[in-house]
Amino acid sequence: MNTVVKKATNLSLRVDLLEEARALGINLSRTLEVALEAEVKKAKEKQWKAENHAAIEAYNRHIEKHGLFSDKFRRLMNES
Numbered sequence: 001m002n003t004v005v006k007k008a009t010n011l012s013l014r015v016d017l018l019e020e021a022r023a024l025g026i027n028l029s030r031t032l033e034v035a036l037e038a039e040v041k042k043a044k045e046k047q048w049k050a051e052n053h054a055a056i057e058a059y060n061r062h063i064e065k066h067g068l069f070s071d072k073f074r075r076l077m078n079e080s
Helices: 015-023 028-051 053-066 071-079
Strands: none
Touching: 015 028, 028 053
C-alpha cells in the first residue's frame, strides 16, 4: 500500500482571499498541494535545464554540423 504522509503546516494568507475560498467551499489543502506540485515540477525542469545546458548546446551544435542520424533514412524513403 502506498501511503502519503501529510504534515500540518502554518501559512499566512490574505484574509479576503481565505474568506472567499472558504465561502466557495474550496479545499485549501488540496488546492495548495496541486499548485505546489506544479511549482516544484517547474522548478525541477528549470534546474535540470540549467544543469544540462552545456550538453544540450553541444548536442545542438553537433546536429547543426552533422545532421540527424535518421536523415539518411528519410532521404531513402523519399526516393522510393
